[in-house]
Amino acid sequence: MTRQRVAIVDLLDNAADHLDAKKLLEQAKRRVPDIDKTTVYRTIRRLRQLGLIDELDLLHFRHDGHFYELAPDKMHLHIVCTGCGQVREASPQAWADVEREIQAQTGYTIEMARCEVGGYCPECQKKR
Amino acid sequence: MTRQRVAIVDLLDNAADHLDAKKLLEQAKRRVPDIDKTTVYRTIRRLRQLGLIDELDLLHFRHDGHFYELAPDKMHLHIVCTGCGQVREASPQAWADVEREIQAQTGYTIEMARCEVGGYCPECQKKR
DNA sequence: ATAACTGCAAATCTTTTGCTTACAG
DNA sequence: CTGTAAGCAAAAGATTTGCAGTTAT
DSSP states (O other): OOHHHHHHHHHHHHOSSOEEHHHHHHHHHHHSTTOOHHHHHHHHHHHHHTTSEEEEOGGGSSOSSOEEEEOOSSOOEEEEETTTOOEEEEOSTTHHHHHHHHHHHHOOEEEEEEEEEEEEOHHHHHTO | OOHHHHHHHHHHHHOSSOEEHHHHHHHHHHHSTTOOHHHHHHHHHHHHHTTSEEEEOGGGSSOSSOEEEEOOSSOOEEEEETTTOOEEEEOGGGHHHHHHHHHHHHOOEEEEEEEEEEEEOHHHHHTO
């Protein structure tokens, strides 16, 4: 295992918010100053192929690139505040039902799901 | 209303599958041969700002760009077959429940949602 | 040893911007 | 007329590829 990979995985593991490739690179540089963006992208791709991380867009609220997070064992929903851009996650209570219904309706087996919701957080609702 | 806009809106309106900017350009060229990609992108942006079309990624199964569809009145889920890439839509039955639960859980008001699910369609399940 | 991993530069792809000309109301 | 839209070329941002040198096992 190389130092650069350790750094990237570690960052994803301990990230407070969702990271995109640029932030990942910036922060990894603190640990491995010579790390290149290519390595970041290559590592992301591997981890994604292995199913270890998930890719998000967060509704492109900030930019058109992608964000990454360690693949959770349970499906969850990302909710982006259209006012302040803050991202929250809702627990997957309802998801099991949705999944069952989709399977019944379409005959598909569900392997993965990305659900991104936009709305106003309680604070931003007051300001309107 | 310009000819190029009519062409683009018309294509989105009558599209059988989901279109990305490139396909939109190709197909619009049949009607307005000199139309430029810039016009396509600008029109897409306007329509999106007006809330008339929705942007999808379809889990980036084909590429990292975006797909567009006329904004439906009811929320629905896109389900992409991981085997053959075919896209289906599931009706929004379950969505109302999910939405209610998210609102209760987080206090957010929900303005929009994009839900993309990956799995295997019945045909591809047989082939495995 | 040797196969996998890295950095660097250049290429590719999608989308945006600046500017000048053309068109619709 | 007058503002809005179109086309063209060039720029910008995200991601990938080719290649030669380096590192882990």
